[in-house]
Amino acid sequence: MSSDTVLSDDTGTGAPTRAAALLREVFGFDAFRPGQGEIVEAVAAGDNVLAIMPTGGGKSLCYQLPALIGHGVTVVVSPLIALMRDQVRALREAGVEAGALTSGNTPEETDAVWDALHDGRLKLLYLAPERLASGGTQRMLAEAGVTRIAVDEAHCVSQWGHDFRPDYLRIGELRRALGVPLAAFTATADTETQGEIVTRLFDGAAPTTFLRGFDRPNLHLAFQPKDQPRRQILAFAAARRGQSGIVYCGTRAKTESLAQALREEGHSALAYHGGMEPDQRRDTEERFATEDGLIVVATVAFGMGVDKPDIRWVAHADLPKSIEAYYQEIGRAGRDGAPAETLTLFGADDIRLRRSQIDEGNAPPERRAADHGRLNALLGLAEAIGCRRRQLLSYFGEDHPGNCGGCDLCDRPPETFDGTEAVRKALSAALRTGESFGAGHLIDILLGNATDKVRQRGHESLPTFGVGKDLSRSQWQAVFRQMMGRDLIRPDPDRHGALWMTEAARPILRGEAGITLRRDTIDRAKAARPAVKTLVSEEDAPLMSALKAKRRALAEAARVPAYVIFPDRTLIEMAERRPANLDEMAGISGIGAKKLERYGAAFLEVIRGEAEAVHPARRKLAGGSSGAVYDRLLSAQADLARGPDGTDKPLSCSASQLAKVAEVRPRDADTLTRLLGERRAERFGAAFLDILQDG
Template identity: 90%
Template sequence: MGPASALLRDVFGFDDFRPGQGEIVDAVTAGENVLAIMPTGGGKSLCFQLPALVRPGVTVVVSPLIALMRDQVRGLREAGVAAGALTSGNTPEETDAVFDALHDGSLKLLYLAPERLASGGTQRMLAQAGVSLIAVDEAHCVSQWGHDFRPDYLRIGELRRTLGVPLAAFTATADAETQGEIVTRLFDGAQPQTFLRGFDRPNLHLAFQPKDSPRKQILAFAAARKGQSGIVYCGTRAKTESIAQALREDGHAALSYHGGMEPDARRHVEERFATEDELIVVATVAFGMGVDKPDIRWVAHADLPKSIEAYYQEIGRAGRDGAPAETLTLFGPDDIRLRRSQIDEGNAPPERRAADHGRLNALLGLAEAFECRRKTLLRYFGEEHGGNCGACDLCDSPPDTFDGTEAVRKALSAALRTGESFGSGHLIDILIGNETDKVRQRGHESLPTFGVGKDLSRSQWQAVFRQIMGRDLMRPDPERHGALWMTEGARPILRGEESVTLRRDTIDRAKASRPVARTLVSEEDAPLLSALKAKRRALAEAQRVPAYVIFPDRTLIEIAERRPRNLDEMAGISGIGAKKLERYGSEFLSVVASEAEAMHPTRRKLAGKSSGALYDRLLAAQAKLARGAHGTDKPLSCSASQLAKIAELRPSDVDTLERLLGERRAERFGAAFLEVLQEG
């Protein structure tokens, strides 16, 4: 076992690297210049933290937000690593401690905000500190056309040249253009060793909904996930405050966050979100890039994001611990008009505006997709996904589609016959034959298209126009109050050379139901997981650190499912390194032991019978398959009464098991249960 593998186990508590991590760690450790593009939650931080422990001297980490730096420093110190940060949020004592550790050579990782690089004193201090590596987190901030551009990131290339040390740059999302900017500005145009890791986040459930009383939709989504940390992204500051208020009135702990707040107020929200298990933050995109909280269980968008990259980055803040997490994105025609006008009214050159429209089109294509959303999303990033993912709303319930060619041609014709001078509302009035004052004043009731769309309702026509804009067949003109004009892509449809398929919106206001949250563990393990979380919360509050610094959700889930009986077995749980085992192992073992003593009433009835031991073996077999054979499926379990019935009846074939368990459970557990039953 090499030094990196030993540190991976002893310090970070992992037996194996995640896919793609090992190669990056080897390259960074060897002193190569590296550019790594990895999905959020893919373990970027480990790829520079672990090499920092292997290499001599100190590693400087340039990171964009104070909250992110403080969280990572706390987590490293909990694992026994000498780490520090120099930020404007430091107390004088904290700053003195960092400088002392630098001077005596004990510090291994030093986190800096990019703004600190503007100081000549910082560069001199680093030149004397024995720096052996620079790591740049969120490297896309160097892109001048990106929405996260930070001017001081442009100083990092100069720092690399001054110190003469290798540089490793990390980001979760960077298209070819942004990659080029990173190479130019951080590596002086010399191509670093580049790693592009898969963009798939299989633990995220993806869902989109057309807007229909969006506040109610957000409240319904949050209500089904009560007690779970979440983020709601909004397009305006005012909306963050109104939705946060509505969530509080609905019984949630919720705070708003936006760029118009005072710095102290923003820091207060960041600190509460980091330390509280059940808080919802309703925010503009000002919140999130530096959020390192691994157990955010859901992200909802009350408004459409600005691009597919922004969408991917924002949903990526959920489920960074690898446990199941959910996403919901609401969208409507007003979102599309707003995003188009923001692009058209920007100061970017024409080619940049065209590229931005392309990124928005890709997101709209994802919103209006007919097949598995994960396939559509990954295809944009150049990846192919074998089959349907089974973890998106379209896999859960395939959409109802129809041949929309005629409807689209009617809509295009109505726009052309009115000089492409009106928005969708007026065009719909013409199509359904609604003789408004505006229609009469312009004589539009005499047009050939007046009333030709009576076969569709107003809401159906609104869905048609939304999909027309989503497919970039028509665009709103910002200089003419959003009047819709036809793009070149629409002409083949108008001429009858191409057809178009549309989705029927399946909104049913009368039957609207609150979505069911996906569970983190099986029914049998849920009480133990709750007890483990309570223990974690007590320890975190006593130490005044975020709960996930003790253990992330994923570690607690594994403890609940595997139920270790001693410290040796606890050491085999992912995320428990030597320091944390020493500090917390016995505390959490006592929780497992206490819960084990509380035997389920159904199992108690089998005490002393042969079926009792059989019940226990069936329960153990179920635990191994609770998330499927590969550990990535939705958690599934049989009830205690179902297991007891199997233990007593001892069925010998799959058909009987299916009658007792139902098709889904028999498919998941049938073969394993029959094997247990045959063993006696």
Template identity: 75%
Template structure:
């Protein structure tokens, strides 16, 4: 796909596609109905942005995320692509500018929130715009029982039929059930070209830890990563505010974010996170969906997420630039009780509640895993993998023990007390703690009283937590969280099956050292200077810093130290438009002197083979300006003409003569020599 590769380099500044992208781009550009499941950070947006530049007409992108749409539009415009968005966050001037671009036929990508599909005038607007492709981001939002359901996504299938154009749907979090629902609702059950591009994010380090003074654990984790951008997810609004205050008191740049804040306050946090280096946002899940910031270095969960899909999506906001990133998820019995009760008390039908319990079980299985976490996570999504070697369990394999007898004692204590009590009371019975509550109920006379003195209180709490994590027991919301036994536990109780447990990891859950520095000590000062230049340019343009260049691009500049525009053009992420806008400014930072800029026509060829051809053609032209004997009439070609020759590579003198700016006299003077240069290339 010569055209696609040229656009990839010239517009987006990449030398090659990421794994899986090229086949998806080819299918979408060819007008095939497409469903692509790609990992967060795997380059989904490129798979509809690039085809939009190949195809005729406008590509309408339906996304539920205003912040993401605005970020992508700003990024596309910086790359020289005509893009606009129609969202509730638009100013009147922004909306009118989009309408004007549509009427002028200049727009290539139009971003739109799904709620706009409910407006009667939307279909006419899209027809007027000449829409040739519908791209659906976060396609899992069409799933009515999914964790991000958006009712207006159900209108997209009808829009596809009405406009009679191909549709490309993208998501990172669709299990088999959700994929079937996407096909049914967006493609009328007609199977699209489907690409399942793997869920592995090998640059992300996975880690879980049982809660033990969770505030202290989060503060320690953040302290080891001081100065790096991160997100801390919390289960309640109040906790976001208290934890953000604790981080700020500890010297971090941190702020809270949740759905109860005023819109202006939320926007201010979003703006800070986009533009400020090293900011920590402590948030509910109201924050983050659609965060396009590529250099988030870590994500921590102060509370257990709702499901394994939610967990995967939330940790996927780290390390989108491909550089190392880290995660830490804290969990405890209270988290499990809360998540179980949320499912049991929901209005969903019984079969959906059963499926939600299964999803939570998968996350708890990941939390209580005995072997490689990455293997466990990928297995849930139907993938096999070798042990990764760099999750917390691969780095420090947990101590295990035969927990069969301990689990049987715990189950016996539950049954002998009528399954009417929670963990605290059961631990008192097992450890022989004669509390008033134990004596009043006569539980100090039970055969199980004091039979579990081999563990202390924390040890038994870990046993019960793992039993809940394995879904052997569940808290019953109708009996104030009293534990009840599940069918899967009966074979263990009867001695028909055994079970292996982990020694509790609380003592071992120390803060892992932060990932290595992104650059060497030698390159660190230059990287800081490049970031300062980026920040100044971003503030002047009022755009997020990463819209100028990502951290990964600046790191490559610091390590390779380009000295010319050609060398700068070969840096990943530096496309033609950004080279023209920012190349000289960053070269000056690197070299310490004002950049010696070539002619604009030559700059358009920077980093390409055509650039070297241009230079050789210019040299030949200088030598023959007055003919082979140096006495002829002076003739020369403009830089624009040399660019046309270098790009089009004519194969004969007659073809050369027809190019703009040539003509018979110049073709006769330079033709043979120019063709020799082109032939040698």
């Protein structure tokens, strides 16, 4: 379908034109995100649609907007009560009639939904898939004038997917009974999962399919080998103090102990796992949705359908079970499009556990082989020697030119070495011991450590005994870890994790292929000290704090999550652009007509109050001649913020940089460049030097 096709609707207005108007008026956005416009058009036209979009790519808008364009009710099948309630609250704040029928409703809430349905006011009705098991649901929907079904998290229909929900299998039956189009949305669906979605939901008839890329450029990707993992997680959280985050753990016990450790470090943190009482889980979900800066330490039981857009970071204390699971879980960060960060820890124990979970499962052989492939892809990502984003996207069949500049390996390219000889020695040690031992024993042989276990088995007489003294134990551990990541060796769960060689290793062993490895990444991880991460520049930070405080107060008064008022991305834009009136405020992304009317004046008041306040860096210069120089520098910067002709990208110096220049008063361009950096010196240098020479 071409993007310039004009569709008709009840109003007689072309649907694309109407959609653009509603996008601005209701949701506060001037333009669609990449790919959204085509999908909205297809859904509004009544096509059956399968849309595979990155988490945070704006899937919800692709069925919410068509619901407002056309007549009747759009039924949204969604997996979690918390997700449905959040979306309904956000829609109502934007002035849209929406409701949910869930087991968590009060009788009054259910009555209100029925009344809105009966009166023809309701545009979107959210249901859990389990509700479809009720005999009366189908009849109720037929009488309610349903014109479209939307399915969120559609991968739940697939036995290949990692969040299979049996009740999703009833959706296809509902589509046939109502005779209405269906739009299915998911963030992760490999070939098998896509095939099962088409079979289950569309009776095998291919829907209009949109594959809208998997890249999330606002997410920073990082991996670290485990080395005191609790310390690593605490350091990562400390550098992001006050920001909402999720820590995923492999066991329930670890969620409890790590949440306690975070609280002892002064963080607001809660545990979440399937062993908790339902009321406890609901309370944690509610607090996470409504509180700024809360950390949830959870098993994978938490997160599917989490719709909180301002989660600023996600950390994995243990390796996820597959590359799809990894992508889905990190995708819960930064859904508002603002910068967010991820960290994944991994170690040999993780790899052994994940392998044994696959091998000991009841899945048929082809499924187990596929699951090993998914895990191998994640291990390869963990042990990558080049841009992680490029490797991740390549797995999903997407090209990424060059280095991304948004992962740890682009930040600090790894040191590599020719690992061919080391790998051959390791493989030789495994083969000469009958592929019957784990990495620890093999490393003792390579290092020449005559332990009791080595002597009991006569392994001190092997030709490989002591041939690996050129590497330390930690370096050999890194070699074995990377060999597993490249799928050269695998642990045998039937023999206590004994390592055996795969076919992929034979060319290296025979001298027909070489291999490049990373130097021990644990040493590098220790050297990297986490820097404190901020959402805005130092100059805008006080205003950002004030805006967040106002948002929190309004959210508490309205008893809604803070992001329902405005997401972080909108506050960041306010802090940076500092609108002076309601007209300018209306141009901020995420502020529709209803929200402008409700909250515009309150946030303008905060911006004006902050503008009148003296920045701490300026306050320190009060009473001296440097204060007057600072003010003149600030004025010159304002004139040149968009370049000499007013058309360049906005640029500014931080308050502390201006204060430093005012105090030091450099007289030459080189010194000024050292203080400001090349880009800022190029923009402001000549004007600043004129002021400094006059002063």
